[in-house]
Amino acid sequence: MLFDDEWVKAEPIVNALLHQKSVTPAEWQDLFFYVYKITSWVEDGPQRLRDILTREINGYVQEASEKIRKLKSDESLLNGYIKEWNRFYRQSSILPLPFKKLDDNRVKSSEQHFEPIRVVMLDKWNEVIFSKISDSLLIEALRLVKEERDGNIVNADNVIGIRESFVGLNNQFGEELLVYQKTFEKQFIEQTSEYYSKICGKLLSELGVLEYMVYADKKLDEEQQRAQKYLEMSSPSSIRHMEAAVIALVENFEDTILAECSRLIAERDVERLQRLYRLIRRTRTGIDTVLKCIDAHIRTEGLNDMKNNADSLATDPEKYVQQLLIMFDKFSALVREGFCDDARLLTARDKAFRAVVNDSSIFKTEMMNKKGRSFAVESKCAELLANYCDLLLRKTQLSKKLTSEEIDEKLNQVLLVLKYVENKDVFMRFHRAHLSRRLILEMSADQEKEEMMVTKLRECGMPSDAVNKLSRMLQDIELNKDMNASFKKALTGTNNNKSVADSINLKVLNGGAWGRGGSEKIRFSLPRELEDFVPEMEAFYKKQHNGRKLCWMHHWSSGTMVFGTGSGGRFDLEITTFQMAVLFCFNDRANDKISLETLRLATELPDAELMRTLLSLVAYPKMRSQILLCDVPSQNITFRDFTDSTNFYINHNFHLIKNGKPQQRGKVNLIGRLQLSLEANAEKEHESIVALREYRVQEGIVKILKTRKTTTLAQLTMELVEILKPLFIPNRKIIKEQIDWLIENQYMERRPDDINTFVYLA
């Protein structure tokens, strides 16, 4: 078989392909066949075929080169080039297909180095045409880009074609994009930078910063699209284009733009803030200033809001929590609308809001330790939150007014704020005290909600031992219902005690869940009217539960008493056992005056309790007429007015007022806040919080040292804060004090050569 015989048949088809003339499917198929025959059967066929094909390609490229050379002006040169290039470039992926066998053979005969046909085509193009005119083509392409930036419509395909030439024609293995990066990309980026640098300064002073931001925002968007269109995005350095644009458009004027940030935030100009954010987001460090602005804004705004309403907020937990929530929503909306909920800004919001919540300059609680020294000054937030919870969960005017869903929502809001509270231990303590009171006095609005709240507290990461106690209290109350029922049954069953069964409700609580009460227990002498019941109850309980002893908590018990006044009034008084004890003293002495000293002797109440109890009977807030009267002349009686010889006597004209008319019948609740042990002695409460914290810190330090063996002060502090965060944030003072204590008691020691490094002593 002769080469020429076959090639004669193949050549017209190759030529037609090169010149983009139409080729029938049959011809196209034939070409494969001819190439196959030549490469398979003709001696030296592949080599000869490659040579002749190269010559054909060369001829075509020369032809094209001639055509392009005739074009004079840069513009028509570019147009002409692109026209030829597009044809050739398309061909470069079609023509090599029939000659695939040559490319395959090339790999086998590896001693000689042959390029694939497509590379041969492109190399030839580069060598003959592109390399000679690439500089002027690039200049022309960049001129088009500038035209486009100036707002004129240009033929984008021309620029794209030049990019393709640069990318496609210099495909040295291993450095495919090198030439493109060094020429096209580099100059394109330089031009971007230069173009905007030249005009932006002037624009800024002409437009003013706000309008300039609109301009820059628009241009950045355009440049982004332009890069997509004109740059080879697979080149890693293509991002430099946007960097250059950002520097020229934004970073050069960053300070001027950021100077607007505070004002825009203060004015809540969300639209402009969003724009500012879009610009600043692209800069390297600008966001830091924005974060500072947000932080400052939330802190000052938050504290100002609080300060302006300080008086009403401090006494009204509901208002206080609502105020916090309004602020939180406001700040969240700002971050969402102005800054697209950027994670960095959300963090800044959290940090600043935490500072507002825990701020101790407006609502503070001073913690004292046992030695009476100020231990820490903390925000009152935890306490107010717990009080608000109580308002929602107790039968109150507020909880009656709200629907179940509304209460759920508000409880969730409490938990939201709670997340930001640092002294969570204080919240838990107050919450527990409130819960005790609700359960003991049976004042819970809804048992289910109580249980839900416990679950939620657990879910939001409150320490499990504290939450466990709450849920044990709830379980215990359930157990008690059964116990009380069987107690009544037992009483009714035996010797005619029906009246006793009716007048007694017994609660026996688990000391572990409710606090052993040892320190809280108040000794006093129970009035005979009540004491008579005690043996009965104890005997019953003993029969039910062997091996348990009872400890009466009279300061938590209460009851109802009928009060018959000398003027014929009849009132049901809901009162504490202490109040009962005082009032029972007046039986058989209904018209006598009894001195405080005598009352003390009769009740054996400790002074503080006696004063509180008497005050609640002679000066109960918001009541026009009081149960007892005393011979203290002042209008606003306080317990300081009482002396041992102050006399107390029954108010026989006691009446209630309803709709402006005096009533001779009715029900009065005088328990009020009396049984909230926290209110009674906040100092003691704080002392025990502090004492517990000291233990927690000791425990934490030992735990850390046990694993670390040696540690530095800085690391110890950091880990300690991490461990104790769910309860409270230990301050430097408590850490230092407890370290000293642990050293003194030889749990640890300082390293002799470095006093800030500690060593664990087993």
Place this chain on the structure above:
Amino acid sequence: MSTPSNSAGSPMQEDNGSVQKQKNANPTENRPFVLKKWNALAIWAWDVECDTCAICRVHLMEECLRCQSEPNSDCCVVWGDCNHSFHHCCMTQWIRQNNRCPLCQKDWVVSRTSK
């Protein structure tokens, strides 16, 4: 203890019963205050010699040290024949090494638990 109080109680209660009727009727001029209902409240604890667990040093009414750090546990109290009491979990650990009461060194025999 319970028997005498019961027997001594019955005449007193009769006494009370009559007072009660009188009371329930109405407050009188002389006795203006009459009890209608009393919600008595007590707290119970184990009636034991020593109310802290000698092993973990935590009060017997509370969960033992181990159970406090690992939530969701049924921590109960166990009494031995010697009438000493400990957390059940603590004692289970203890008798693996030494089957004697840690307080009196008598052989440990469980007499009852709080469950």
